[in-house]
Amino acid sequence: QKEVEQNSGPLSVPEGAIASLNCTYSDRGSQSFFWYRQYSGKSPELIMFIYSNGDKEDGRFTAQLNKASQYVSLLIRDSQPSDSATYLCAVHSGGGADGLTFGKGTHLIIQP
């Protein structure tokens, strides 16, 4: 059974600070890793993906991957109130599989 675990939160961060979101996964053969943002009542929206160990930066977002520890994280710099949402970690196992395995998400609240 492939599992993706996230702290459900809520994680409360002051505006302008760095928000750090974490995710662990059980399938050591997982190939690619995704962060989706989901506003309440809305659909998931892809914000970052990472395939290789290390860091990947895109604007205010940095994804970090450590395959040895089976750990993925997302950093949001200069957090804004509009970043308040649930952040979903998703993992793709590759090897012919199509479906993503999602975590339950971390609810992030940016305090103005």
Add this chain to the structure above:
Amino acid sequence: EPEVTQTPSHQVTQMGQEVILRCVPISNHLYFYWYRQILGQKVEFLVSFYNNEISEKSEIFDDQFSVERPDGSNFTLKIRSTKLEDSAMYFCASSEVRESGELFFGEGSRLTVL
């Protein structure tokens, strides 16, 4: 910006009734998916579809579910005999590349089974 569109946005049905949820994927995408999210729970993969056939399905996608691409634009999910536990938000998604997690989701169809 291209988007995935879904109809209806909300459907209420009686247990045992058939439901069809419709999706129009992004026009140049070739891979289509259905996911569902029960209220307060995680997003769960149901099925993927490519070249007019199912590529992969999860354990959730049992015999009461079916998918179809009846024409060049629509992609449908049919639930033959709905159960109370089918109440969820159903998301259609599409991607350009197979085995890609870079999905574009529609806004979802909320299904309420009474």
